[in-house]
């Protein structure tokens with residue numbers, strides 16, 4: 172069941188929802204981009220529907236609620252430890268199909284990868300429901316169709332599509348129906364829009380032969396890539412983190428443990444005791460990243476890590492195209508066979 | 509050539525050059541901010557072909573000179589230049605008569621935030637606003653705008669140099685301690701950042717507001733301040749007596765104050781310029797040297813309300829070579 176709402180009615184729905192939920196949605200942050208007077212679309216909490224960016228693809232991923240870039244996990248003093256507090260109000264995260272498909276990958280790593288579930292991930296995960304922002308068209312660099320994440324059949328409580336200044340919402344979750352019914356009597360069967368074809372198409376090799384590891388295709392990235400890590404920080408499926416144990420300087424016995432996002436492209440990622448570093452060259456780091464996204468993860472879990480959102484391409488300051496590299500890997504894999 | 513009877517003073521004021529080639533002149537096109545539309549550029553080409561020698565000089569101060577024009581063609585050239593003047597919105601009391609003055613030089617700007625990744629503000633727009641604020645005026649004043657501390661526009665050679673600044677805003681919750689900002693501030697700028705307990709600390713005295721940290725932060729932990737700020741450097745000059753670089757005067761200045769201070773400077777010049785100056789031309793710096801900096805400041809700050817962030821260098825000292833005192 173669904174609804175067609177005016178923008179005003181939609182605003183009223185969001186206002187009502189925000190009484191019971193914290194809404195975490197893409198927001199156009201004026202001037203927050205790298206360059207002067209350039210905006211960035213970043214996730215933030217909103218109460219006002221006008222603040223939600225429904226047109227542009229977000230620059231940074233919706234994962235920032237589940238895995239914040241920086242989060243204090245616990246505080247410690249001498250022999251005691253206290254977990255950090257967490258706002259336990261439920262959260263609605265607005266995301267596109269790629270974002271919602273990325274959730275399965277995050278859950279896989281944090282909840283279903285070995286014996287333990289990550290408690291700090293889980294306590295956030297338990298609070299979240301997803302709202303689907305439909306895609307009326309493909310964006311720059313998207314290749315979600317190739318990665319089969321252009322569509323989600325479930326996993327969202329309601330959808331929103333901005334069509335000719337009206338909001339179309341499909342509301343599969345009955346608990347949410349009341350929010351819509353209150354402000355709109357135009358009930359219609361609407362389905363969230365999704366993209367059936369992207370301009371960018373990739374063929375992912377079924378298996379990548381070992382020889383690709385030493386293939387010369389990685390070499391150019393040693394000089395082209397500046398190992399800034401942007402491609403990881405914006406990626407909805409990157410899950411790596413590192414820890415910071417911090418002692419407050421005026422005490423020395425009290426402190427906190429933080430977890431912060433890590434990037435396999437940035438220096439320090441493979442540092443080991445004794446000063447060793449496994450992947451020094453950016454080309455090697457690129458190989459690790461790409462093969463993790465489209466081969467190694469699949470070997471372990473049976474599906475690809477990458478959802479084809481193209482955010483890594485969007486943000487790369489050096490115009491390195493991840494989807495283009497997949498094509499090169501495909502070619503190199505084929506040549507071996 | 510027949511008999512030529514030309515008022516050279518008027519010719520110069522009308523933005524024509526006194527040429528070493530007798531009977532010839534060059535038409536000087538004013539291009540505030542160094543940005544000209546392609547139609548106007550086409551007209552420059554036409555004038556050069558019709559009245560000049562098909563040659564166009566690009567000047568040091570981002571203007572254009574069309575040489576080889578006959579002194580007898582000046583009126584016709586002025587008629588044709590009108591469309592360029594209109595298009596570039598140059599202030600003019602009377603249409604069709606060419607440029608009303610040339611003393612206040614073309615206002616320079618680097619590409620700034622319209623093109624350059626490091627530009628901290630729209631240099632072109634500010635330059636055009638400044639032009640509109642002060643032109644026409646016969647006083648010899650040089651103003652230059654540059655987008656960031658790289659100073660590609662070489663504003664330290666001008667009477668007023670305006671250098672873009674941003675005040676980096678830090679969101680510790682987005683910082684992952686990757687150290688890109690720290691490394692690049694050190695390598696490309698002044699080294700004002702350090703990592704303390706996993707978060708970045710900025711030495712606010714050391715920071716020059718170049719925005720390099722913002723450009724390199726991969727997570728948007730660093731962003732630019734909403735306000736655009738400026739470093740105002742003053743009284744740089746080239747020339748025979750005492751060439752010198754402009755020195756820092758105000759850090760974190762605002763646009764409105766800068767416009768006002770430059771405007772105020774003209775009143776100061778009228779009051780104190782050497783009445784016997786050659787061609788009524790004297791670099792402001794020499795006037796300031798004569799009246800003392802305190803007197804200059806008094807005039808400059810008339811009606812100016814600097815923002816709360818502004819840091820004023822109350823005593824400015826200049827260096828440079830003093831050929832006039834100690835010879836070459």
Ligand code: SF4
Pocket residue numbers: 402405406407408409464476477478479480481482483484493
């Ligand atoms: S690797 Fe690139 S395209 Fe794939 S999920 Fe990550 S950001 Fe999106």
Ligand code: SF4
Pocket residue numbers: 395396397398399400401402403436486487488489490491
């Ligand atoms: S964003 Fe581009 S330059 Fe930066 S690490 Fe990724 S591939 Fe390399």
Ligand code: SF4
Pocket residue numbers: 618619620621624625626627628654655656657658659660661
């Ligand atoms: S001064 Fe700054 S803004 Fe201007 S061109 Fe140079 S780097 Fe760019």
Ligand code: SF4
Pocket residue numbers: 674676692693697698699700701710714715716717718719720721722
């Ligand atoms: S604005 Fe420039 S000087 Fe200031 S901290 Fe950033 S990089 Fe360093």
Ligand code: SF4
Pocket residue numbers: 682683684685686687688689690708724725726727728729730
């Ligand atoms: S570049 Fe950004 S994320 Fe990295 S240390 Fe600096 S502020 Fe933190």
